[in-house]
Amino acid sequence: MRTSKGLFGGEFYLLLWIVGLLGGILLGVIGAFMLLTREETAPIPWGLLVPSYVFFALAATGSSLVNSIFSVFRIESFRPIIKRGIWLSLVLIVPAWIFIIIDLGRPFSMYNLYLLFHPTSRLGWMGWLYMAFALYLVMELVVVIREERMTERAGIVTGVLVLIATLAVHTNLGALFGAINAKPLWSSHFLASHFIVSAMMVGAVFHILAMIVTNLLKRGSVPGELTQLFSKYYAPMVIGLIILNWILVAGEYIPALFNPEEAPYAKLLLAGPYSVSFWLIEIVAGGIIPLVILFSRTTKNKVPWLLTASILVVLGVYFSKYDLLIGGQSIQSFAGGFISYFPGGGEILLLIGATAVCLLLYTLGELLLPLEPEEKPAWFVFVKRGASISN
Amino acid sequence: MPKAVLVDLRRCTGCRGCQVACHQWNERPAEETEFWGTYQNPPDNTANTWCLVRFRDTDKGFFFTTWRCMHCLEPACVSVCPTQALHKTEEGPVLYDETRCIGCQYCHAACPFDIPRFDWEEDRVIRKCTFCADRLAMGIEPACVKACPTDTLTLGERDEVVAKARAEAEKGAYVYGLEEAGGTSWIYLSSVPFDELGFPKVERVAYPSHSLAVLGSQLGTIVVGGAALGLYSLYLRRKDREGERR
Numbered sequence: 126m127r128t129s130k131g132l133f134g135g136e137f138y139l140l141l142w143i144v145g146l147l148g149g150i151l152l153g154v155i156g157a158f159m160l161l162t163r164e165e166t167a168p169i170p171w172g173l174l175v176p177s178y179v180f181f182a183l184a185a186t187g188s189s190l191v192n193s194i195f196s197v198f199r200i201e202s203f204r205p206i207i208k209r210g211i212w213l214s215l216v217l218i219v220p221a222w223i224f225i226i227i228d229l230g231r232p233f234s235m236y237n238l239y240l241l242f243h244p245t246s247r248l249g250w251m252g253w254l255y256m257a258f259a260l261y262l263v264m265e266l267v268v269v270i271r272e273e274r275m276t277e278r279a280g281i282v283t284g285v286l287v288l289i290a291t292l293a294v295h296t297n298l299g300a301l302f303g304a305i306n307a308k309p310l311w312s313s314h315f316l317a318s319h320f321i322v323s324a325m326m327v328g329a330v331f332h333i334l335a336m337i338v339t340n341l342l343k344r345g346s347v348p349g350e351l352t353q354l355f356s357k358y359y360a361p362m363v364i365g366l367i368i369l370n371w372i373l374v375a376g377e378y379i380p381a382l383f384n385p386e387e388a389p390y391a392k393l394l395l396a397g398p399y400s401v402s403f404w405l406i407e408i409v410a411g412g413i414i415p416l417v418i419l420f421s422r423t424t425k426n427k428v429p430w431l432l433t434a435s436i437l438v439v440l441g442v443y444f445s446k447y448d449l450l451i452g453g454q455s456i457q458s459f460a461g462g463f464i465s466y467f468p469g470g471g472e473i474l475l476l477i478g479a480t481a482v483c484l485l486l487y488t489l490g491e492l493l494l495p496l497e498p499e500e501k502p503a504w505f506v507f508v509k510r511g512a513s514i515s516n
Numbered sequence: 517m518p519k520a521v522l523v524d525l526r527r528c529t530g531c532r533g534c535q536v537a538c539h540q541w542n543e544r545p546a547e548e549t550e551f552w553g554t555y556q557n558p559p560d561n562t563a564n565t566w567c568l569v570r571f572r573d574t575d576k577g578f579f580f581t582t583w584r585c586m587h588c589l590e591p592a593c594v595s596v597c598p599t600q601a602l603h604k605t606e607e608g609p610v611l612y613d614e615t616r617c618i619g620c621q622y623c624h625a626a627c628p629f630d631i632p633r634f635d636w637e638e639d640r641v642i643r644k645c646t647f648c649a650d651r652l653a654m655g656i657e658p659a660c661v662k663a664c665p666t667d668t669l670t671l672g673e674r675d676e677v678v679a680k681a682r683a684e685a686e687k688g689a690y691v692y693g694l695e696e697a698g699g700t701s702w703i704y705l706s707s708v709p710f711d712e713l714g715f716p717k718v719e720r721v722a723y724p725s726h727s728l729a730v731l732g733s734q735l736g737t738i739v740v741g742g743a744a745l746g747l748y749s750l751y752l753r754r755k756d757r758e759g760e761r762r
Binding site for chain 1: 563570595601616621637742752753
């Protein structure tokens with residue numbers, strides 16, 4: 126049945142979209158090949174793929190935190206987003222895995238991460254925590270999709286498991302960098318809290334983006350129920366998180382200016398090579414403009430403005446992690462010179478490819494899974510009948 | 517008994533004998549490099565240049581510094597390695613098992629002295645100075661110590677090396693390595709402050725203790741984060757109910 130008026134109501138554009146994504150994945154495969162066969166040494170140990178990994182990991186876990194408002198705390202207003210929200214968390218974690226695996230110098234020895242587990246290493250824990258996070262998310266998705274055959278308790282139990290795994294992944298990710306006292310800019314007890322705040326911020330705006338774009342492409346319009354949910358609940362939440370994020374950023378960088386070990390790094394961000402990215406993208410584009418859009422009564426109910434604010438927050442969070450993680454390595458340990466770094470072609474191609482994988486998986490979910498609030502599973506546990514994006 | 521090396525930079529002439537001896541004993545290939553305006557070559561430690569003689573021109577003259585893994589008493593690299601590829605031996609050296617390495621470079625990022633380097637060209641594993649553990653096992657000093665013509669480098673029991681360093685400090689020498697990163701197995705003496713030589717400013721606590729402190733805040737964040745989300749949800753529930761009443 127074809128009742129939709131969206132661009133993807135006609136199969137041509139859907140096919141074109143999928144072909145485009147496959148092209149992006151091909152670029153990513155080329156990038157991965159370039160990285161796996163590279164012989165040159167990068168000027169810093171962790172390049173573009175690490176902030177990209179952190180960004181997607183934060184987006185996935187942040188989206189999962191927003192999901193928990195319904196799945197754990199049962200706030201009914203969030204019910205319409207829950208299925209798509211869980212699927213979004215699952216697909217967002219995939220690029221994070223791709224980045225971290227390809228960034229390893231010996232990815233084919235990765236099984237050692239599980240066989241030779243080292244409890245004092247935050248990276249050692251990461252392997253297990255991500256596995257638990259993904260496993261619990263899949264369980265939660267099945268429970269939510271098969272809601273009619275499950276008790277509410279099953280939903281809450283899986284929701285709590287996901288929430289615990291999410292918080293554990295988060296804090297471990299923050300500690301992975303925060304515990305390194307060799308990098309003064311990272312070495313902070315607040316990094317885990319900072320990561321949680323920016324994660325929830327980017328998770329919330331990814332919800333807005335995914336729900337709005339999906340509805341526009343499928344139906345040509347966004348249900349009023351969703352717009353109301355975003356303006357009434359998401360907008361104040363994102364505003365609060367932006368302000369909290371600023372407080373944490375100020376709490377980290379202002380004292381750093383007065384600490385002889387941290388000051389050179391803080392100056393790189395506030396007044397050095399990363400200052401344009403910090404002030405223009407992270408603070409103005411990723412903070413002030415979305416704050417104004419989401420605060421204003423005339424704009425926070427309008428779909429184009431919600432989309433604009435969400436895209437800007439995504440950019441702001443991505444660059445904030447890039448600045449923190451690349452800038453944090455940009456001073457030589459010996460003699461303190463500036464280390465200039467620009468991402469290589471392989472890294473950029475992999476970023477495109479992994480993002481395309483994420484979008485393709487999301488699209489496949491829309492085609493195969495009953496992610497609309499009213500859709501029910503038909504066969505094979507949770508797959509909907511008739512693979513079509515229109516409904 | 518753990519070994520240590522006293523590095524008396526006041527004696528160093530910058531001959532690079534240690535650098536060459538290290539390459540030779542450990543069978544590391546020579547670096548293809550070029551003149552870049554300083555006596556220091558290659559510009560940085562690499563997967564092949566484990567021991568590098570650094571050059572520093574200051575107001576008080578120019579100085580040479582032989583630089584490699586400090587073999588910390590409580591090494592950050594050992595603590596962060598996710599596959600237990602690195603370990604600290606009782607004799608002092610911090611060693612690694614190449615077969616366990618996954619190439620995450622967490623050890624490089626975590627090292628306060630910026631030492632472990634990934635070998636992208638040859639075997640794709642982390643490499644660094646081994647303190648010539650194979651030579652120590654045979655009862656002979658490391659290749660760099662053996663090659664040093666001015667006794668800038670001297671091997672000894674760590675207690676003796678620490679005592680010598682403290683005695684020199686009382687005579688006015690600057691000392692580096694007694695407390696940095698919780699103490700190291702290579703202890704430096706200099707006639708000028710180490711920050712003027714460009715030495716990294718390293719906290720005087722060992723990495724693992726810092727890591728434990730962060731673990732405490734990590735658990736606190738889980739509790740506070742969960743509680744904050746719960747409180748926010750309670751607020752939303754109230755808001756929902758108020759909306760229904762209207």
